[in-house]
Amino acid sequence: MTAYYDDKPWLRTYPEWFSPDFTAHKESVLAKFDKAVEKNPDAPCIYYFDTVYSFSQVKKMASAFAAALAESGLGQGDRMLFVLQNVPQAVIGALAVWMRGGIVVPVNPMYTTKDLNHLLSDSGATGVFCEDTLYEKTVKAAAGQRPVITTSPLDLLGAGDSVPEQLQSAKKTLFDETSDFMALIEKFGDQTIELISPAPEDLAYLVYTSGTTGPPKGAMISHANIHHNCLVYESTARMDGTDVVLGIAPMFHITGIVAHLAIAFHMGIPMVLFNRFDALDVLRLIEKHRVTFTVASITVYIALLNHPKLKSFNISHFKKAYSGGAPVSPSTVEKFQEAMGLTIYNVYGLTESASPATIAPLGKNGPVDEESGALSVGLIIPGIEAWVVDVDNPETVLHPGEEGELVLRGPSIISGYWQKPEETANAIKDGRFHTGDVAKIDAEGWCYIVDRKKDLINVSGFKVWPRDVEDVLYQHPGVKEAAVVGVPDSYRGETVKAFVSLSDDFIGKTTPQELIAFCKERLAAYKYPRIVEIIDDVPKTTTGKMLRRELRDR
Structure with a gap:
């Protein structure tokens, strides 16, 4: 391939006004x-x-x-x-x-x-x-x-x-x-x-x-x-x-x-x-x-x-x-x-x-x-x-x-x-x-970032990428930020846990159980989070990257 x-x-997918011919001059x-x-x-x-x-x-x-x-x-x-x-x-x-x-x-x-x-x-x-x-x-x-x-x-x-x-x-x-x-x-x-x-x-x-x-x-x-x-x-x-x-x-x-x-x-x-x-x-x-x-x-x-x-x-x-x-x-x-x-x-x-x-x-x-x-x-x-x-x-x-x-x-x-x-x-x-x-x-050259290789969650031998779960959580109107990590599980090896911060109008109204059910309807059985924890803010670096390691250590 x-x-x-x-x-x-991807060069064919750029707009007509775009010229991909960059000068070799540095x-x-x-x-x-x-x-x-x-x-x-x-x-x-x-x-x-x-x-x-x-x-x-x-x-x-x-x-x-x-x-x-x-x-x-x-x-x-x-x-x-x-x-x-x-x-x-x-x-x-x-x-x-x-x-x-x-x-x-x-x-x-x-x-x-x-x-x-x-x-x-x-x-x-x-x-x-x-x-x-x-x-x-x-x-x-x-x-x-x-x-x-x-x-x-x-x-x-x-x-x-x-x-x-x-x-x-x-x-x-x-x-x-x-x-x-x-x-x-x-x-x-x-x-x-x-x-x-x-x-x-x-x-x-x-x-x-x-x-x-x-x-x-x-x-x-x-x-x-x-x-x-x-x-x-x-x-x-x-x-x-x-x-x-x-x-x-x-x-x-x-x-x-x-x-x-x-x-x-x-x-x-x-x-x-x-x-x-x-x-x-x-x-x-x-x-x-x-x-x-x-x-x-x-x-x-x-x-x-x-x-x-x-x-x-x-x-x-x-x-x-x-x-x-x-x-x-x-x-x-x-x-x-x-x-x-x-x-x-x-x-x-x-x-x-x-x-x-x-x-x-x-x-x-x-x-x-x-x-x-x-x-x-x-x-x-x-x-x-x-x-x-x-x-x-x-x-x-x-x-x-x-x-x-x-x-x-x-x-x-x-x-x-x-x-x-x-x-x-x-x-x-x-x-x-x-x-x-x-x-x-994809076939037209559009790129999609799935996740960091090191963030892969192994659930009973099945691969779960945190982004797949986060993208579903973001479809819920009450979710402001979401971060998904793998946590140890005696039965599955690892299980999926989601940390979620809520939009102001949904604080105190949206529950972890509701979010779990929301994901369960939209994800494969091994992918949906078994644990959801609602937090004030998802921890991030000064440049906006999620600190998943900090969440795993909680």
Whole structure:
């Protein structure tokens, strides 16, 4: 069946306006930024709440910061750890590191000192750039003798602009043993240094995987990986110079890196940043800055949908809304269409694929699988080869519509994990990345993610994929979120357990027994959950992925 995949039927399913012929030309993220500066230096580059920074202003600050990093010894191939929220400093800092030929290591600000110790040791980072509130809390003990630069989310708020509510209690803190970002910008503002232009094949980021199955691994993301997926977003979302990007996904996550920072530079368009997610801030900024495009987790969209002031904002220009991280059910898509006039398009990807691996082209959302009721996550992105192989025998390529492990190869796939040759060899064979995700691709090329291979539930020898059960639960009008896991059972080996959070109107009314009966009518006898537990919220990572392991351990 390799002929089916070699033929790439998904390319024929793309809309007529779409051209799959991508240029072989590769560029670094820094080169794309420099072109944007040259083309339109006074155009807005960053909106930080109500403060505006032009491309030339961002370039000037990045150059000054690069001079400061040069004095501290940062050079070609050196790594620098970033522990920041979605603030302009994360963008300026990345540019400065690339100007020195370095590699950015962005990490979650919620990480503990123990987490940071591991990442500093594994990456070999020579310095840390962090928010001031995190320095004494977690960073100081982990950094050791490494130089630390601190910054405040207040630093780049315009003097005449109002302080947003989420920052009104914030106070900038300076430390004797650290350097201050703003002081460095001022000190090195007039200095010129020799800039190192990274090649497209050079690493731009080490992005650590979420570590849901073990210690995080550093995915080596090159400038070329990012550039390819910027071309994907540009073409499939029909982006142009009038677009405005909402920077809502964390910039320590591959989605925030590619679908916010990099695509804005690639297109020469502004990104809207706002430190941390606040639904009211986001709605106001979507209206004020006329946002058109973003990629976010479904939990973010649900928060906007449920906000009591939603109807008071004009978000009619927000037409290019993509969701990744956790699957979006057909019923959820319908709710957004009815309440907001907003079509949410599915996108699926991994850190190792530098964000999108499949995407629904603008105006053409995927079909619903007749068997499972799941919404397709889109078409395989252009320039990528894909196969579905037998889970137990990966040499066997499966027929269209059969479920197996999704395998990918192409210019957006990483070369490997940082200093992890064994893990790299296990995951990437002959350039083919084995995703660990169970999927199927239909005859027209639409892809459906069934589940994670490791999440398979074995009930009396029968395979049960959690997604199959979750998709049925989402058909119940009272179910807001659902997560299904396997739990030990003396008779069946494992049995199916569902954790469910309810919509407000159904709290106290819908019972576990009702949900079990609902599933029993719609699923095979071995598939329906024998146990349902109603909880307030399904636990998730900061990027919206379900923490099934935490649920199993309850």
